[in-house]
Amino acid sequence: MTDFIFLLNSLKWTVLLTAIGFVGGIPFGFLIALARSSKHKFLQLLARAWIGLFQGTPLLMQLFVVFFGLPLLGLEVAPWIAVGIAFTAHASAYLGDIWRGGIQAVPFGQSEACHALGLGYASKMRDIVLPQALKLSLPATIGFLVQLIKGTSLAAIVGFVELSRSGQMLSNLIYKPLLVFGVVGALYFVICWPVSLLGRRLERQLATGSR
Numbered sequence: 001m002t003d004f005i006f007l008l009n010s011l012k013w014t015v016l017l018t019a020i021g022f023v024g025g026i027p028f029g030f031l032i033a034l035a036r037s038s039k040h041k042f043l044q045l046l047a048r049a050w051i052g053l054f055q056g057t058p059l060l061m062q063l064f065v066v067f068f069g070l071p072l073l074g075l076e077v078a079p080w081i082a083v084g085i086a087f088t089a090h091a092s093a094y095l096g097d098i099w100r101g102g103i104q105a106v107p108f109g110q111s112e113a114c115h116a117l118g119l120g121y122a123s124k125m126r127d128i129v130l131p132q133a134l135k136l137s138l139p140a141t142i143g144f145l146v147q148l149i150k151g152t153s154l155a156a157i158v159g160f161v162e163l164s165r166s167g168q169m170l171s172n173l174i175y176k177p178l179l180v181f182g183v184v185g186a187l188y189f190v191i192c193w194p195v196s197l198l199g200r201r202l203e204r205q206l207a208t209g210s211r
Contacts, residue, residue, distance in 0.1 A: 010166035017152040020084040025091025032096025037103045054093035060154050062086050067158040083155045094144050102137030142199025146192045
């Protein structure tokens, strides 16, 4: 019973890391999506470079670079902050690309209609484009959130004690790896499955509301 409580206590760090990465990635991802879909070549180039950097390199390497790179720059931060920064940057690139796809999937004719009506860029994006882009990109956004939850297990590589790392420590202590990691896998499932169900429910509600 004590061992199970130990795993449950470490589960909160998995949830916290996911929340930091996802919530932190939302505003930056939104800016990246706008820059990627803008008509300014320089902003497009910056957004493409950011997306290409984080989609083209392993998350594990990104964790190493931030975790060990910040102290080299003279920035001493707590391990969970360094890991949170890495997950936030990682999430911003993927969310930005997902939402960019949603924005560009909105029929171009609607943008032309906005120009004909004299609507400005802010009004067009707020009232016309972004609500539709949200509906189009919601399944992929929820899917990425599930992947991010499971991706927090890589934080164990830099010594951060979350669910996977706790499972490894407990397995080495009681010599029952199948039992321990079976419980760890079940805990991940308990988190990820409701998120997937919520995504499907929201998708159906948005689809019904658009009819």
